[in-house]
Amino acid sequence: MANVDKAFGLRPLGNLSATGAQKQYGYEIADTQVGAIYQGDLVTLKDGYIVKLDNATHTAAVGVFNGCFYIDPTTGKPTWKNYYPGSVNITAGKIVADVMDDPSQLFIIQCDEDAVQADFGKNADVTASTTGSTVTGLSAMTLDSSDIGTAAAKNLKLIAKWDVPGNNLAENYTVVVVKINEHLYGSAGVAGQ
Numbered sequence: 768m769a770n771v772d773k774a775f776g777l778r779p780l781g782n783l784s785a786t787g788a789q790k791q792y793g794y795e796i797a798d799t800q801v802g803a804i805y806q807g808d809l810v811t812l813k814d815g816y817i818v819k820l821d822n823a824t825h826t827a828a829v830g831v832f833n834g835c836f837y838i839d840p841t842t843g844k845p846t847w848k849n850y851y852p853g854s855v856n857i858t859a860g861k862i863v864a865d866v867m868d869d870p871s872q873l874f875i876i877q878c879d880e881d882a883v884q885a886d887f888g889k890n891a892d893v894t895a896s897t898t899g900s901t902v903t904g905l906s907a908m909t910l911d912s913s914d915i916g917t918a919a920a921k922n923l924k925l926i927a928k929w930d931v932p933g934n935n936l937a938e939n940y941t942v943v944v945v946k947i948n949e950h951l952y953g954s955a956g957v958a959g960q
Contacts, residue, residue, distance in 0.1 A: 770940040776807020776906025777874040790869040796862040805899030806849040807906030829951040830868035837862040849904035880912035890921035924948040
């Protein structure tokens with residue numbers, strides 16, 4: 768059975784720390800920030816606010832976006848969404864993004880092409896996808912298979928194949944286990960400005 772092309776961004780799997788617990792923290796999204804952020808997108812900090820990671824301008828990720836909470840400016844009701852729709856003009860409170868920010872967190876992600884056994888232990892960037900689904904709220908971010916290599920300056924470190932039935936190596940859309948390689952709270956230093 769061939770692998771299925773169904774991107775979902777980065778999904779938490781486990782943790783390298785002794786507890787194994789998924790950890791997330793609330794960060795602020797700037798009022799009226801343009802551009803959607805989907806559940807599973809890599810995010811970073813810019814001017815102290817959460818933004819979707821853009822490989823052209825940011826290198827260090829702070830973590831993976833897992834939803835946001837705000838007071839809806841139209842209805843005045845508390846609102847939780849698993850994606851930030853963009854351009855929300857808050858009239859009360861602030862927009863709080865839940866971000867899985869532990870540098871030891873493991874994730875699964877779909878490759879845009881394939882991965883082979885020799886790729887594990889190497890690094891790769893994510894695709895530059897700017898879209899996700901407003902229906903499911905899920906990211907369309909994938910691992911860029913053509914970018915797998917030994918250069919240190921890449922978003923993710925490939926750990927292993929996600930070991931589930933129907934997920935095959937050396938076929939397009941392999942799902943792999945990864946860790947954020949360039950992490951803001953790791954050796955990567957500070958976020959891009």
